[in-house]
Amino acid sequence: MSLLIVENxxxxxxxDRSKDHIHAVxxxxxxxxxxEMLGVVGESGSGKSITNLALMGILADSAIVKADVAKFNGVxxxxxxxxxxxxxxxxxxxxxxxxxxxxxxxxxxxxxxxIETIQTHLGLSKKDAIDKAVELLNLVGIPSPKDRLxxxxxxxxxxxxxxxxxxxxxxxxxxxxxxxxxTTALDVTIQKQILNLIKMLQEKNNMSVILVTHDLGVxxxxxxxxxxxxAGEIIESGKTTDLITHPRHPYTHALLASxxxxxxxxLKRMPKTPLPSISGIVPAFHQRPIGCQFxxxxxxxxxxxxxxxxxxxxxxxxxxxxxxxxxxxxxxIQ
Amino acid sequence: MKQFLKDLFFExxxxxxxxxxxxxxxxxxxxxxSAPVIAPHNPFLVNSDSLRLPPSFSAGxxxxxxxxxxxxxxxxxxxxxxxxQVSLSVGFAVVVLSLITGTFLGIIAGFYxxxxxxxxxxxxxxxMSLPSILFAIVIVAVLGxxxxxxxxxxxxxxxxxxxRIIRAQVMVEKNRQYVSAAKLFGASNFRIMFIEILPxxxxxxxxxxxLGFSDGILNVAALGFLGLGAQAPMSEWGTxxxxxxxxxxxxxxxxxxPGLCILVVVLSFNLLGDGLRDALxxxxxxxx
Amino acid sequence: xxxxxEVQSINKIFPIKKMFKKPLDLKALSDxxxxxxxxxxxxxxxxxxxxxxxxxxxxxKLEAPTxxxxxxxxxxxxxxxxxxxxxxxxMVFQDPYQSLNPRKKAFDxxxxxxxxxxxxxxxxxxxxxxxxxxxxxxxxxFALRYPHHFSGGQRQRLGIARALMLRxxxxxxxxxxxxxxxxxxxxVLNLLLELQQDFSLSYLFISHDLSVVQHISxxxxxxxxxxxxxxxxxxxxxxxxxxxxxxxxxxxxxxIGFKSIATKNDVAPGEAxxxxxxxxxxxxxxxxxxxxDHCVKSIPPLExxxxxxxACLNA
Numbered sequence: 001m002s003l004l005i006v007e008n009x010x011x012x013x014x015x016d017r018s019k020d021h022i023h024a025v026x027x028x029x030x031x032x033x034x035x036e037m038l039g040v041v042g043e044s045g046s047g048k049s050i051t052n053l054a055l056m057g058i059l060a061d062s063a064i065v066k067a068d069v070a071k072f073n074g075v076x077x078x079x080x081x082x083x084x085x086x087x088x089x090x091x092x093x094x095x096x097x098x099x100x101x102x103x104x105x106x107x108x109x110x111x112x113x114x115i116e117t118i119q120t121h122l123g124l125s126k127k128d129a130i131d132k133a134v135e136l137l138n139l140v141g142i143p144s145p146k147d148r149l150x151x152x153x154x155x156x157x158x159x160x161x162x163x164x165x166x167x168x169x170x171x172x173x174x175x176x177x178x179x180x181x182x183t184t185a186l187d188v189t190i191q192k193q194i195l196n197l198i199k200m201l202q203e204k205n206n207m208s209v210i211l212v213t214h215d216l217g218v219x220x221x222x223x224x225x226x227x228x229x230x231a232g233e234i235i236e237s238g239k240t241t242d243l244i245t246h247p248r249h250p251y252t253h254a255l256l257a258s259x260x261x262x263x264x265x266x267l268k269r270m271p272k273t274p275l276p277s278i279s280g281i282v283p284a285f286h287q288r289p290i291g292c293q294f295x296x297x298x299x300x301x302x303x304x305x306x307x308x309x310x311x312x313x314x315x316x317x318x319x320x321x322x323x324x325x326x327x328x329x330x331x332x333i334q
Numbered sequence: 335m336k337q338f339l340k341d342l343f344f345e346x347x348x349x350x351x352x353x354x355x356x357x358x359x360x361x362x363x364x365x366x367x368s369a370p371v372i373a374p375h376n377p378f379l380v381n382s383d384s385l386r387l388p389p390s391f392s393a394g395x396x397x398x399x400x401x402x403x404x405x406x407x408x409x410x411x412x413x414x415x416x417x418x419q420v421s422l423s424v425g426f427a428v429v430v431l432s433l434i435t436g437t438f439l440g441i442i443a444g445f446y447x448x449x450x451x452x453x454x455x456x457x458x459x460x461x462m463s464l465p466s467i468l469f470a471i472v473i474v475a476v477l478g479x480x481x482x483x484x485x486x487x488x489x490x491x492x493x494x495x496x497x498r499i500i501r502a503q504v505m506v507e508k509n510r511q512y513v514s515a516a517k518l519f520g521a522s523n524f525r526i527m528f529i530e531i532l533p534x535x536x537x538x539x540x541x542x543x544x545l546g547f548s549d550g551i552l553n554v555a556a557l558g559f560l561g562l563g564a565q566a567p568m569s570e571w572g573t574x575x576x577x578x579x580x581x582x583x584x585x586x587x588x589x590x591x592p593g594l595c596i597l598v599v600v601l602s603f604n605l606l607g608d609g610l611r612d613a614l615x616x617x618x619x620x621x622x
Numbered sequence: 623x624x625x626x627x628e629v630q631s632i633n634k635i636f637p638i639k640k641m642f643k644k645p646l647d648l649k650a651l652s653d654x655x656x657x658x659x660x661x662x663x664x665x666x667x668x669x670x671x672x673x674x675x676x677x678x679x680x681x682x683k684l685e686a687p688t689x690x691x692x693x694x695x696x697x698x699x700x701x702x703x704x705x706x707x708x709x710x711x712x713m714v715f716q717d718p719y720q721s722l723n724p725r726k727k728a729f730d731x732x733x734x735x736x737x738x739x740x741x742x743x744x745x746x747x748x749x750x751x752x753x754x755x756x757x758x759x760x761x762x763x764f765a766l767r768y769p770h771h772f773s774g775g776q777r778q779r780l781g782i783a784r785a786l787m788l789r790x791x792x793x794x795x796x797x798x799x800x801x802x803x804x805x806x807x808x809x810v811l812n813l814l815l816e817l818q819q820d821f822s823l824s825y826l827f828i829s830h831d832l833s834v835v836q837h838i839s840x841x842x843x844x845x846x847x848x849x850x851x852x853x854x855x856x857x858x859x860x861x862x863x864x865x866x867x868x869x870x871x872x873x874x875x876x877x878i879g880f881k882s883i884a885t886k887n888d889v890a891p892g893e894a895x896x897x898x899x900x901x902x903x904x905x906x907x908x909x910x911x912x913x914x915d916h917c918v919k920s921i922p923p924l925e926x927x928x929x930x931x932x933a934c935l936n937a
Contacts (some may be wrong), residue, residue: 217876
């Protein structure tokens with residue numbers, strides 16, 4: 001059964017400079033099973049973070065969120081009042097952010113911040129909450145957790161701070177963890193530790209995870225399913241292995257092929273030779289093109305691509321979806 | 335810079351207080367410039383046959399003198415109109431003097447640090463340790479009374495505000511990478527301070543300058559009131575207040591009107607300053 | 623291959639003052655040796671705190687080394703006059719948002735190095751600026767715009783144009799693509815490769831992204847906590863890493879199409895210690911899966927083994 005179902009999610013922002021609303025996220029549909037990890041890949045401006053904030057119900061007041069369906073665990077998210085949101089947010093859906101240092105309050109000790117979360121959500125006594133905090137820190141792999149509880153955020157390294165954030169996020173045993181670029185600010189050896197930790201917790205607690213990142217490499221090793229976003233739309237989704245070895249959308253293909261280490265059609269790219277690159281830049285919110293969002297940068301562009309929005313194409317057997325009229329037929333990338 | 339001013343005005347338009355401030359400031363500027371044309375009488379002309387006439391709209395007033403006359407029979411409206419010339423130019427002079435000196439000292443203190451920084455900051459601490467008007471009185475007492483000396487005194491008192499603001503900003507900016515880049519192509523310290531860093535400190539400077547305007551007007555008026563600023567027969571609002579002091583009960587309009595002028599002009603500069611601060615703050619955050 | 627930049631045993635120590643305590647020495651760089659050849663790219667790899675940014679600052683004279691000597695074109699650093707120095711070595715910074723003055727127009731950003739260091743007329747400068755803008759892929763009409771009108775990739779092109787105006791021989795690239803979107807990185811890397819040929823530049827390419835370093839470098843220098851742990855040709859280091867830290871770094875780098883839910887043993891446990899309290903022996907020993915008793919006793923020397931330099935007793 002699906003834990004989260006979203007159909008045709010649209011997010012607009014009111015702009016104070018023009019009468020037109022900014023259409024930040026367009027016709028987003030996806031679902032997530034209990035215990036599944038979904039990877040969401042996109043560059044800046046792709047709408048991936050906005051979507052997450054909408055799922056947490058913490059978008060700014062200037063945002064207008066509409067959807068045909070937005071159900072979490074059977075609850076219609078869009079009809080929720082603030083009180084009901086507070087019960088779901090942090091209890092059943094938790095989130096961790098890119099920069100753990102700014103997500104933690106620098107003036108309060110780890111203990112204070114953890115206890116506060118645990119007490120409000122679980123209703124434990126202070127002593128029990130401390131025990132629970134120690135247990136959680138232990139679980140996320142923080143050495144000597146009792147001493148660490150007394151620490152202030154600036155005394156922690158980036159990796160340790162992210163572990164603390166994860167410990168707080170899972171303290172209520174959430175059904176869904178949204179990890180928004182959780183390792184972008186961290187070193188690669190620490191990145192691997194954190195990703196392994198998230199994977200371990202996902203399996204242990206049968207928790208669903210949405211792992212958002214701009215780095216295809218990060219998600220491809222960890223998530224079962226992958227969803228590529230570009231300029232506010234999902235342009236391709238499917239099983240991770242399938243999607244990254246046989247990308248159908250030209251954007252996904254170009255993104256994969258432009259990585260310095262990629263092997264395209266089993267041809268090894270020699271160092272110091274030109275990489276296939278995507279020309280141009282991601283369009284700004286107010287300059288999005290008509291038709292396929294990628295058409296100004298696409299090497300296979302045709303006139304049909306510039307006319308009207310492209311519908312999502314579904315290939316049933318493998319649950320592949322892509323938003324392209326002329327998908328790439330071959331082109332194996334390793 | 336053009337784009338910057340455009341954006342600034344766009345943000346400012348949303349702030350009603352700031353817009354009211356701007357309108358009043360522009361109005362008083364217009365009045366000051368066109369004083370010889372719009373003033374109904376010579377502000378220095380003594381009319382011995384119409385002493386302390388009440389305003390025309392109250393009992394016993396003459397329609398010749400809209401706001402009445404003072405103890406020497408001079409037309410109060412004309413004196414107020416000419417007074418706006420003095421007050422606005424005083425405010426301007428104070429801001430220019432304190433801004434230039436304060437910015438210079440602040441940049442040097444923030445950029446070089448060390449002994450220079452410590453000396454400059456202790457000096458500003460010294461100035462700030464006394465109530466500003468008291469310190470201004472001390473300076474005028476040394477230099478002698480007069481409008482020019484009053485301006486100098488009030489400017490000196492206003493310097494520390496600028497020094498502190500600029501110094502703090504410079505200390506942030508000097509660690510940015512664009513400064514390293516400038517060093518890498520051999521820019522001199524002078525160039526780095528005044529061409530690279532200074533334009534990035536404009537936002538807080540503009541706010542402080544507009545607040546400094548009102549402080550300047552207020553302090554010079556206060557000195558005038560104490561007889562240390564503008565000297566008779568110059569028509570300055572503070573001096574007018576002071577002259578009218580003895581008639582506060584018998585001829586209240588003589589005190590009320592110059593007081594009201596000071597209040598309105600100072601308030602409008604404060605409104606503008608607050609508006610500027612609100613308009614510039616988010617922009618600052620966005621860019622950093 | 624003749625060398626253009628020679629770095630000999632440089633050390634950089636920052637004294638950290640603490641109230642009521644003896645100042646501590648932060649050893650940001652310890653005994654760094656390397657050479658950079660003409661038209662060559664040396665990749666410098668390491669995680670945060672390994673000293674790669676300090677190294678960039680020392681090489682550009684933004685910081686003076688505590689000891690050691692650096693020769694650029696056979697001339698020692700202290701013997702340079704500033705003008706010659708700045709026209710031989712330049713730098714491209716990591717963050718294109720921070721490294722361009724937000725209050726200066728693109729034209730002035732690129733023109734200022736010429737205005738300061740040459741006697742060229744404004745007309746000559748204008749021509750040179752437009753030629754350079756074209757070369758790095760910026761349209762002429764961008765000249766009068768301010769940095770915040772540009773995208774990240776365009777800003778980085780601006781930064782590259784500025785660094786090239788004085789026609790330097792050596793360019794230090796401090797994480798030049800890591801702040802950019804993935805689809806933009808390849809554009810900038812291609813540009814850097816072209817420019818290297820056109821201007822016969824030598825690059826010192828600092829990055830934490832191994833696939834990028836592998837693509838652009840001829841030789842690699844791996845640093846950990848201020849020391850060189852492995853130094854050799856690209857293919858030797860990437861195909862056959864010998865230092866356990868290099869091995870773990872290569873394993874940890876995210877790889878595409880490589881179906882692995884990471885196995886436990888290729889993760890280095892724990893985190894790098896603070897450079898203020900370095901262990902007595904090998905700095906990597908506390909996290910090293912191959913450590914022996916010898917490792918914690920003395921710092922392993924950088925030795926010529928297996929066609930490269932490596933600082934590991936057990937390699």
